[in-house]
Amino acid sequence: MPVRSLLFLSLSLFLVACPTTGDDDDASNDDDAVADPCEGYEAPSEFDDMNDDEKRDYMTCVVVPEMAPRFQEFDADEYANFGCDTCHGDDRVEREHEMPNPDLYRLPLSGFPFSDDPDPEVAVYGDFMETEVSGNMADLLGRSSEFGDPDFFGCYGCHEQP
Ligand code: HEC
Numbered sequence: 001m002p003v004r005s006l007l008f009l010s011l012s013l014f015l016v017a018c019p020t021t022g023d024d025d026d027a028s029n030d031d032d033a034v035a036d037p038c039e040g041y042e043a044p045s046e047f048d049d050m051n052d053d054e055k056r057d058y059m060t061c062v063v064v065p066e067m068a069p070r071f072q073e074f075d076a077d078e079y080a081n082f083g084c085d086t087c088h089g090d091d092r093v094e095r096e097h098e099m100p101n102p103d104l105y106r107l108p109l110s111g112f113p114f115s116d117d118p119d120p121e122v123a124v125y126g127d128f129m130e131t132e133v134s135g136n137m138a139d140l141l142g143r144s145s146e147f148g149d150p151d152f153f154g155c156y157g158c159h160e161q162p
């Protein structure tokens with residue numbers, strides 16, 4: 001797993017899983033710390049070859065810790081509780097985490113680049129998505145962010161069209 005994941009792991013799990021546990025030294029790995037379900041986690045295979053349980057573990061131990069600090073740096077208040085629901089929606093269990101998520105903003109095919117969108121809210125998000133989210137998500141999934149590549153993963157991996 002990328003070194004950065006390890007660095008962000010404790011903090012992100014702290015934010016996602018146990019927001020009320022005060023001022024434990026959550027960056028330490030000592031035995032007194034609350035057991036970390038992701039400690040020692042190693043991805044069993046490429047994402048595409050994982051079964052459903054393995055995908056969940058990978059999301060918990062790699063995707064959320066990688067993505068939470070990016071979203072929180074973008075907007076700390078809005079994404080204070082960043083987690084599965086942020087990408088998959090609050091009906092994610094019924095929808096079996098299927099992506100794209102129809103409840104996310106519907107992204108028209110004709111608007112690229114969205115960082116130039118006339119709506120400033122869309123433009124700010126477009127820039128964040130282009131620089132921090134799309135390519136990093138492709139990397140985490142072992143996919144390509146090269147448009148035209150058969151393994152391409154991009155905006156419509158998460159967003160539906162209108
Ligand atoms: C940053 C956005 C993001 C977050 C946060 C996230 N996921 Fe995902 N998840 C994805 C994407 C994108 C896919 C689809 C990957 C693909 O195209 O195969 C996915 C796929 C999955 C799948 C496989 C679904 C299928 O159809 O096979 C499961 C299960 C899953 N996620 C569970 C979770 C759980 C549980 C959490 C929270 C611990 C979580 N995800 C957090 C983006 C996210």
Ligand code: HEC
Binds near residue numbers: 122
């Ligand atoms: C890994 C999943 C994922 C990918 C890939 C992704 N997005 Fe997003 N996008 C999100 C999430 C999550 C949000 C925030 C949803 C929220 O705040 O409720 C979002 C929000 C947005 C918004 C904000 C819409 C609004 O005004 O509410 C825009 C615009 C957007 N994305 C554009 C893009 C573009 C353009 C790309 C490709 C360059 C892209 N997204 C790729 C997950 C994704």
